[in-house]
Amino acid sequence: MLNEIFSINNQSILLVIGTLIGLLVTYLMVLAFLRRLGKNPKYLMPIAAVKRVSKPIFIIFLSILIRLQALRQVLGLEDYTYWFRKTSALIFIFAFTWLLLSIVKIVKHHIIEKYDVEASHNLKARKVATQFNILERIFVFIIIIIAMGIALMSFESIREIGVSIFASAGVAGIIIGFSAQKMIGTILAGIQIALAQPIKLDDVVIVEGEWGRIEKIMLTYVVIKIWDKRRLIVPTTYFIEKPFQNWTKTSSDILGTVFLYTDYNVPFDAIREEFTRILNGTDLWDGEVNVVQVTDSKLESIEIRALMSAKDSSAVFDLRVLVREKLICFLQENYPESLPRTRLQIEKSDLSENTSEQ
16 A cells, blocks of 8 residues: 555656656747747847746746646645646736736837837837837737636636626616726727827827827827926827827928018018028028018018928927027118008198198
């Protein structure tokens, strides 16, 4: 009898040792394969990413080892088979979820790092960054929800309770669905922003009368960095349901205008020459647009529009301020008679009548 027990224990020990060695060899082979992929620029797995996936892979192999019946025999815990299996299943679900989340982040970083968001012409880079930042959050949300569902459904008692609740709570489900309508709509709006892209990261927008840049696009809300360093938080549904201005929807370069109101005797050619001289003397101008036009004529003044271009909205704002100041100084110093004035004409006959009456 004792010999049989000893032989069973020896077999279990050998099986555990053999399985442990096999798992370690497999683990090392997987890591070596991933490191080899990391050295090849054609593949998605950089060297730094190998360390990120090595821990969840190790925990997956550990969950397989815990599930072995031989291990329970060696430890003398055969009566706890149920708990060993459930622990193994939960550890496997946790490690596999961790592995999927790591892969999602690795793929996102690998793709985004190919594009420079800080470049002057960064439209494509901002498109890619926006799409993958939002899609990453969507995938993370879905993976975690599915993993939690699988983990809970692995317990039969919870599964039976869940089935009975769902079978008898149809009305409650409808009520909860209506209550969660806004939240679901917000999430769907986030997905729509990722696909249609009415806004992108670093876009210049005017929302609720505020000028700012898109700083963060989360799954349910958007953070806008206002020019005075305030932050405007709006739900993602805002950009689907309400109108707003996007100054960098198709490109980062933008046109700027300066309006001058002068007298009718202003010299247009002199203003055009001075405007060109101002643009050529600053790095804010990108050399694309240089136009001076008379856009309106009123009773007491005329409207002159100076149109210019710059590489982005920040540069065009500074350029407009500079051009406006320089043109006003130019008129003050060289053509003060061209500034707007109110004329009063007195007829000579009226003047003589007043004199005779006196």
